[in-house]
Amino acid sequence: MTPDDKHLQPRRTPRQIRAELTRARILAAAAHVFAELGYAAGTTNRIAERAQVSIGSLYQYFPGKDAILVALVTDHLARETPDLDEIAAGPLADGVRAMVHAAVRNHDDDPELLSVMMQQAIRWPEVMPLMADQQRRRAEEVRAFLDRHPEVDVADTNTAAHLVVTTVGVVAHWLTAAPAALDPRSLEDEMTAMLTGYLTGR
Known part of the structure; x- marks a missing residue:
């Protein structure tokens, strides 16, 4: 800002x-x-x-x-990435599930509030750099996680990290806030399988 x-x-x-x-x-x-x-x-x-x-x-x-809403958006974005250092030693699928679970739970807590936040946040050009910076930092954390995990088999971990962060965030937002929202557990299972398959090349 x-x-x-x-x-x-x-x-x-x-x-x-x-x-x-x-x-x-x-x-x-x-x-x-x-x-x-x-x-x-x-x-x-x-x-x-x-x-x-x-x-x-x-x-x-x-x-x-307005400042209160920005604080809510900032806190909302910060909750979407778990501590990847704590799960780096385990199976890749567990790390992916932790990321998916954090995003789904964050969006599922209050879809009405989430809808208000997103509708209002895009009104302010000042908020978009804030969200972009949060996205960049999350992607950097995920890239570091991918770089050191032995199961990862992608040509470009930087691109992969951005794809993972964006996919998790966008899918969690649209499919939990939709009128006919999907079952959170099923959504977590399918997203985990999809992203793990992509990251391992299987």
């Missing part, structure tokens, strides 16, 4: 447990308000009321609901 994007930036970075809990409460309340009422009706007053904080306390952390 540029210096002019102050309406999308949090005002205060929590440095103590109490402050972090207050921030988390505000975001949890906003998630419920946006999912139930939509973004237009999800005012900061309603968010503060749901979070049981004063409107002044809310504004200590966020300049407005």
Whole structure:
């Protein structure tokens, strides 16, 4: 984001447990308000009321609901990649499943909120670089995982990493938020088999 994007930036970075809990409460309340009422009706007053904080306390952390939504999008993206270092020594299919499971669970938690986040986020050009940067960093982590895993057999692990990250994210989004959403367990099984087969050349 540029210096002019102050309406999308949090005002205060929590440095103590109490402050972090207050921030988390505000975001949890906003998630419920946006999912139930939509973004237009999800005012900061309603968010503060749901979070049981004063409107002044809310504004200590966020300049407005746009910044709250950006924080929700950022947190949502950050949850989609598990700690690959912890699973690098196991079978490749287990690592792929961990990535798929994290994305499916993240999208399945609240598809209504996810729909609000995606619809609103694309309104701001400032948000797209944020999402692109998160995507790039996730792809770098996955590439490092692929580079050191003995079962991987692809010509270009950089391209493969981007394909894996994009496929997992897009498929999880569309097939869990759809009106006729697929069974999460079945979706995980099929995506794991598909991506493992691609990465191993089998």
